[in-house]
Amino acid sequence: MKASIHQKYGPPDxxxxxxxxxxxxxxxxxxVKVHATTATSGDCKVRRADPFAVRLFYGMxxxxxxxxxxxxxGEVEAIGKNVKQFKVGDFVFCGTGGNLGANAEYVxxxxxxxxxxxxxxxxxxxxxSVPFGATTSLFFLRDKGHIKPGQKVLIYxxxxxxxxxxxxxxxxxxxEVTAVCGPKNLELVKSLGADFVVDYMKEDFTKNEKTYDxxxxxxxxxxxxKCKNSLKENGIFLAAVAGVPQFARMMSSSMSxxxxxxxxxxxxxxxxxxxxxxxxxxxxxxxxxxxxxxLDQVAAAHKYVETGHKHGSVVITMIPQI
Numbered sequence: 001m002k003a004s005i006h007q008k009y010g011p012p013d014x015x016x017x018x019x020x021x022x023x024x025x026x027x028x029x030x031x032v033k034v035h036a037t038t039a040t041s042g043d044c045k046v047r048r049a050d051p052f053a054v055r056l057f058y059g060m061x062x063x064x065x066x067x068x069x070x071x072x073x074g075e076v077e078a079i080g081k082n083v084k085q086f087k088v089g090d091f092v093f094c095g096t097g098g099n100l101g102a103n104a105e106y107v108x109x110x111x112x113x114x115x116x117x118x119x120x121x122x123x124x125x126x127x128x129s130v131p132f133g134a135t136t137s138l139f140f141l142r143d144k145g146h147i148k149p150g151q152k153v154l155i156y157x158x159x160x161x162x163x164x165x166x167x168x169x170x171x172x173x174x175x176e177v178t179a180v181c182g183p184k185n186l187e188l189v190k191s192l193g194a195d196f197v198v199d200y201m202k203e204d205f206t207k208n209e210k211t212y213d214x215x216x217x218x219x220x221x222x223x224x225x226k227c228k229n230s231l232k233e234n235g236i237f238l239a240a241v242a243g244v245p246q247f248a249r250m251m252s253s254s255m256s257x258x259x260x261x262x263x264x265x266x267x268x269x270x271x272x273x274x275x276x277x278x279x280x281x282x283x284x285x286x287x288x289x290x291x292x293x294x295l296d297q298v299a300a301a302h303k304y305v306e307t308g309h310k311h312g313s314v315v316i317t318m319i320p321q322i
Contacts, residue, residue: 003104004298004316005066009049012302017295020067023108027080030109032092035124035319037072037102039293039301040132040161046100047302057098068298069102069316070268071095071131073124083111091118095131095268103298103316114268119280126287129313131268133161134276134285137169137218139266140238145214149174154205154212154230157219158194159185159311162240164288166216167192172284178212180205185311188288206230214238224261231259239263288312 001022006014025031046068049055058065073093076086086092095114096102109115114135118127141147153170157163158179170177171193179194186197198205206222211232217223220241227237239261279285290310293301294317301314 001105002295003067004069004295006047006063006068007066008062009047009055012044012047012299012306014047015068015299015302017298020104022106025078025080025083025108027082028111029080030076030083030086030092030111030115031078032072032074032094032107032109032115033077034072034074034102034105034107035317036074036128037069037104037316037318038129038132038161039068039103039298039305039314039316040070041305042070042132043068043100043103044302044306065100067101067104069104070097070100071128072102072107073118073127074107074318077106080111085111086115086117091124092116093118093122093127093130093273095135095273097268103295105295105318112270114270114273116270116273116277119277121281121283122287124319125289125292125315125317128315129161129287129289130165130276130280131273133313134165134169135268135272136240136266137162137166137216138272138276139264140216140240140262141166141169141173141214144262144264145216145236145238147173147175147214151175151213152178152211152232153214153216154178154180155194156180156215156217156222158189158192158197159288160218161310161313162218164189164192164312165285166218167194168285169279170214170216172279175213178205178210182309188311192286192288211235216240228259233258235259237261289315291315292317 076090153175155166159181178196179189180198216238224237290312292315
């Protein structure tokens with residue numbers, strides 16, 4: 001099978017298309033023929049080994065996992081003898097999480113892992129972008145932020161892969177949403193349900209005296225310190241991108257009875273995909289796709305992701321959509 005591979009850490013050009021062995025499903029696994037996958041900011045970090053801690057998980061000198069991609073959609077081609085929930089021909093969407101490997105023509109996943117039947121009202125391309133951005137935003141808003149109806153929530157970086165889902169999820173939980181993004185994407189985030197939009201090029205939301213129960217920074221471009229006065233008493237700042245200084249601050253703020261900084265690493269779970277599938281089929285969540293690239297242009301996709309100017313997701317199309 002064909003796969004996009006990087007055999008060393010470095011810039012996007014280290015990505016190349018190669019023939020590799022097609023996987024064979026074990027007794028508890030499902031073999032999926034990939035129709036669409038994505039290129040994400042997380043993929044780019046692994047490819048660059050930035051931060052350096054990436055090497056602890058993926059190889060110190062060179063990548064142990066040469067195939068990137070943490071989400072996909074496709075068709076079940078084969079199943080192991082113990083698989084009960086899926087059958088050959090099922091359309092599915094899946095998250096491979098830290099195991100990566102989705103930027104390939106075929107992927108094997110355990111039946112108990114983050115794999116679910118594809119929402120009936122999404123294309124393969126649309127469904128492929130759900131497992132990373134939507135589950136990560138769900139993890140922060142619901143599991144870390146304990147989001148509640150009636151709260152006021154601010155999403156910073158509202159037009160990105162996490163942000164577009166975060167706006168919609170926050171609305172689905174019955175909150176008032178303020179979305180912060182650049183001028184080109186104001187109408188987009190309004191269309192996703194944001195009650196208020198802030199153009200960060202024209203306005204600094206931390207200086208307008210408004211306060212929020214939750215502030216979710218999806219892109220790592222602001223900070224708990226800067227936003228503290230914009231949090232209500234007992235408010236929570238959610239940091240999707242956090243380094244050592246932020247984790248140290250989390251430890252100290254966790255001991256406070258007042259405003260808190262929270263972060264963490266989201267894992268992809270089957271239960272979360274099923275939860276999101278229901279919201280999608282109810283029409284409460286949709287995907288936003290910026291650009292599409294074929295598998296042999298993953299390097300170009302990474303270059304675009306790293307510009308920091310994309311909105312929504314960047315999809316790698318394996319099988320042209322009809």
